[in-house]
Amino acid sequence: MGKRFAVLRNGEALLRDRRGNFGLMTGLLLPILLGTAGAGMEATRVMQVKQEMQAALDSATLAAATAARVEEGKRSNKDYADEVNRRMAAYTGELSKGKDGATGSDGDQGKKKPDLDTIAERSDSKRGMSFKISATLNAEIPLAPLISFIGIRTVKVGVSSTAQSAFSKGAALSLYLVLDRSGSMSFKTDTVDNSKNACPNYTEKSWPKVAFTSPCYVTKIQSLKEAVSYLTDTLNKADPSYQDRGSPESELVRTGAIAYNSAPFPPRNLSWGTSQAGSYVNAIDKYPQGGTDASLALKTAFAALRSDNSYEKQQHADKGSDTFQRYIVLMTDGEMTSSAIDSQVRSTCSAVKADGIQIFTVAFMAPAKGKSLLQYCASSPDNYYDPENMEEIVAAFGEIARKAASTPTRLMN
Structure with missing residues (x-):
């Protein structure tokens, strides 16, 4: 009987012993x-x-x-x-x-x-x-x-x-030309004008008066007009909605233009097609005059294209284009009249690029300061051109048109 009680007491003690609980719980x-x-x-x-x-x-x-x-x-x-x-x-x-x-x-x-x-x-x-x-x-x-x-x-x-x-043969776009028509645009290039026997071949040294001499050379402004004509022709050929003398002329492409010397000239506002902008450029004087200040002209183009301008967006939406590309072509053959004007142009270029507008720049036979400014303003190195003769500026404007009419690949996640 005593042995039985001893076993029971040992069992109870074992149950009361908590020293092994931690190991058990951990396990x-x-x-x-x-x-x-x-x-x-x-x-x-x-x-x-x-x-x-x-x-x-x-x-x-x-x-x-x-x-x-x-x-x-x-x-x-x-x-x-x-x-x-x-x-x-x-x-x-x-x-x-x-x-x-x-x-x-x-x-x-x-x-x-x-x-x-x-x-x-x-x-x-x-x-x-x-x-x-x-x-x-x-x-x-x-x-x-x-x-x-x-x-x-x-x-x-x-x-x-x-x-x-x-x-596509074209893309929805709005393109604004900002073009230099200062006195230096009257200067001659190295391209001979075979349509004339003699003409006033202006240079920096002979400006503003010079006798008629032979051979006659193509002026910078003539070269610019040829270049813009090539740009508009290229856009038209790349535009499947283009109709010569149609109303509207295009359902994809809108162009505008503004010329400047020491002040901006009245602009040709953005409109469907290219003919009105082309006519505006062709009407520039044969021998322009004045200084070089692109600041206000560039602001005019920016105001027409900026992202918060609902009018331009609505124009494309009415033709069935939910999106469109925005471009400015800034061209000069010189440098701004003062460093203050140069700074103003740089500031506007920064704002234009920040707004998502692509800038193409063309420094046509320009000095170092003019090239430096337009290199800064271009959206990328590939958007900057520095032609030195008529053939090169025409080619540059044609390439700008081809780039503007292209459509990128997009990831839509």
Whole structure:
């Protein structure tokens, strides 16, 4: 009987002894604690994988949309969709590898292959052709064994991407010419004018009076007029909505012009087509006079094109263009009359660029200070030109027109 009571007393003592509770609780909670910590690390890793998937898919859709634009849609929609698949093949192959490097469909060694779905579409109209490349990528990302105790071995991650591009014979745009018509624009170039036997070949030394001499040389202002004519012709040829003497002349292109010497001349406000701006330039005097101050003329162009000017936006919207490109072409053959004016022009150029308007600049046979100013004002080095003769300024204005009429590729995520 005594032995029985001794056993009972020992059992009760064991139950009352709490010295082993910490070890017992730790054993029970450790997997949960480790799993919680592991879940946080896995969440971070999964987000990194998702970002990588997004970047890879964006790159592939953008490349396919760009190819469609550059090739002018010569391949089929399926081909452009396959272009995305081809560019993603190596990446999706890496995603499909299991923890041990094996690839499978649903087996233990591999994981389910990523699902890549791509659609290429195009829309054709009289203005040209637009493309939309859309893709979705879904993949199962394996989780670390540390948190597999909760029964979740993988997590599904999905991303999508859409890129748009277009090629056309023209694009919706508003372009404002800001042109120098100061006295130095009366000076001769090195190009002979074979239509005349003799003429007043003005130079900096002979200005403002000179006798008629032979041969006759083309003046700077004549060269500018030829260049603007080439620009308008190029825009018209690139514009599928252009109608000679139509009303309106165009449904895509709006142009305006303002000339300046020591002060701005009355402008030709933006209007549909190119004929009115072209006529304005052609009407400039054969032998302009005056100093050089582009500050107010540039502000006039900026005011017409700035983003908070709802009028210009509404004009394009009424013709079915939800978006349009805005351009200013700033040209001079000299330097501003004073450093204060130079600073004012630079300040306005900064505001123009900050507003999203692209500036093309043309320093025609200009001195160093004039070139420095226009290099600063240009939206990019590719938007700056410094022609030294008639042929080069005509080519420059033609290239400006071609750039203005192009349509970029856009990522639409």
